[in-house]
Amino acid sequence: MIRPNLRHLDIFLSLCASGSVTTTARTLNLTQPAVSKAVSALEDVVQLRLFERRRNRLHLTADGIRIRDEAERLMNQVRFFSAEVEALQKSRRGEINILSIPSLAAGAIAGAIGDFSVSYPEINIRFGIGMSRQISTMVAQNRIDVGFIHGTSGLPEVTETFVAESEVWCLMTDGHPLCGLPKIRAEDLMGFPLIGFDVESPPSVQIREVFARAGLQPNVRAEINASLLAPHAVRDGTVAFVDPLSVPRSPNLVLKQFEPRIPLPIFILTHRNKTLSLPMLALCDTARHSIFRSLKKYGSRQ
Template identity: 30%
Template sequence: MSSARKPIRLRSMRAFHAVLQHGSVTAAARSLGLTQPAASRLLSQLEQDLGFELFHRDRGRLVPTTDGLILYDEVERALDNVDRVQELARDIADFRVGQLRLVAPPSFLEAILPDVIARFLEAYPRVHLSIDSHGVETAKGMIAARAVDAGFVKLPLNRDDLKTRTVLVSQTACVLPLGHPLAEKTEITPHDLKGIPLVMLGRGQQFRARVEAAFAEVGAVPRIQVETHTVASACALAARGVGVAIVNEDLARAYLRGQTVLRRFTPGIVHEYAFAVSSAVEPSRLADAFFAMLPPLEPSPVTGG
């Protein structure tokens, strides 16, 4: 035979392997769901592609040659590897394996995502999930550079290297300890907070500027007792009577422990959060699956009572 050295076809390899396993072309064809002529053609094609004989033909029987026996061991290992690749591909397609990397603000991660994470991992228990928490600009940069698959960011973005889908729209509220005189109100205004110690977040950010502007409109300056950086710490300080915390209403709900109450802050200051991915690529299938687990976007209820 000529040494053609053509690429080996996977179906021909399976036919060759099945013949040696089952002892005949007929049995091999049956195991592969083929007709006997089809299996014979695959064997002949494999010998032509290889350039040497795999079998001696002896009165209708196939007896493997020495070359055929040598090749069989490698074919068996190769087919095992192919089967493992196919199994892995099925696992990936069915989300039985994989990795999802996210980034989220600390308060959003602690207040909004725990239930989502639990549902996601119940549905995809073999997926490895990692979630980082960083400052706003660092998080945006990580998403844009694809250091993570996706993330949660506060809007507006003021950049075009990210694609977003809004997931949370929340009002601003005051967190007060039980028994605080202002707890009797259903809504609290900057005028009500004149001279009241406050716990404030977001120095240098748009939200903080809007709160300070609301005070300025009534001729007041916020009496800031404590500056902090997370909704959790602001709520904890409010519970201990350090000051009234002015925070994102929906995020604050996770930190009410029976020691504090929420009252809507007016004029209304809205917080918007979005699920973001790099604009350079389409989101991964796992990122889309996580997004699908998020609760539907609903307007914040009016806080009272």
């Protein structure tokens, strides 16, 4: 298989353009013998005569013209390849700013960042926790690159990519009277002190609607805006509504599904007018798989 030297092709094309060994040598900062040697080497490889001399000037032969055309196409591909490599190298260096709601941040997203950092060690990750409304606003204002929230942002500047659904579960201590039930209903919770979601959050509204339809008034003693705080707040007799993704495994805690099912849809937010770099796409894909793995533990929908 014929594999010409790319440097020889570059010198050959320069000589084609100038028709002068002297000019080519000056342009490429080479000696004239070096130019002549490169062309001779290329002729040896292709086993064709590429130039003929007429009136002290080099002219391409018919074979030389065809080789020139092929060489130009090849060198254009080489330049395109080099540009792509440079773009990839630049995209692998830089910074990605991320915000996530606490229930996703503490487990799935933190784990995804750890996995991502192994593959992209030159990318600096700035990772923080925020509430859904704050995250949506910061993505819309292009102040962060990627956001992870429950529900949609409702902002036209934001692209929302659905990932999967978690759902509301009930958290209690081991030995709680409701531990033996397969699922927990509003009726089962009467008489027990409850820890609810932030009153303005969508799941909090849906939980209150479930109790209202059953003609019941929940005994909410506390409201928190981050499910990851619930394991520290539950006591004997207390039941907390949580996103199970934020609850670490513990022999002293029990999780039970709440019925009817209250979904917690998970979305990735990016700015609508921002072209995502390859590392940002890789980060989102890594986060997606990390979320899937977390959800499998609870049988939630993907």
